[in-house]
Amino acid sequence: MEDFAKLKEAIIKKIIDGGHDSFLCTLNSDTIKSIYGAKRLENTIAEWSAELIKINGVVILIYFSEKDFAPPIHLASTYFKLEKIGESMILFGENPKTKIYAVKPDSSRGYLVTHLIPIE
Incomplete structure (x- = not known):
């Protein structure tokens, strides 16, 4: 300490x-x-x-x-989890509960942008 x-x-x-x-x-x-x-x-x-x-x-x-x-x-x-399932990264909230989102990185603009795609 x-x-x-x-x-x-x-x-x-x-x-x-x-x-x-x-x-x-x-x-x-x-x-x-x-x-x-x-x-x-x-x-x-x-x-x-x-x-x-x-x-x-x-x-x-x-x-x-x-x-x-x-x-x-x-x-x-607030408590979120980021997990890898197969080759996909997913993000979801435990507290508060949220939908599940696939995390899709995009560097096409010359810098990293992260897209969250809802999984229904």
């Missing part, structure tokens, strides 16, 4: 100095696992998420089907 204390202090300073009310933070389970180890993964993510939310942060957790890890869904106000 010492690393997190430094991060939290830096975030608070940026928020105050920049006159912002909130911020966006992305947590990646693979990165946290490589730094803190598999045994501390779940607790580290839960603790960091809870602390970031307390200081008005919006947390996006990216995780990749960790075998022994249950994401802290109870902390989520």
Whole structure:
């Protein structure tokens, strides 16, 4: 948590100095696992998420089907899943429930655009 204390202090300073009310933070389970180890993964993510939310942060957790890890869904106000089925990527909301969408990347304009195609 010492690393997190430094991060939290830096975030608070940026928020105050920049006159912002909130911020966006992305947590990646693979990165946290490589730094803190598999045994501390779940607790580290839960603790960091809870602390970031307390200081008005919006947390996006990216995780990749960790075998022994249950994401802290109870902390989520919104929860989306992105899964690969066969060769297709699909996106759907668990909270709130949404339709299922196929994710179609398009780089024909020289930059990446993502299209969501509803699956009926």
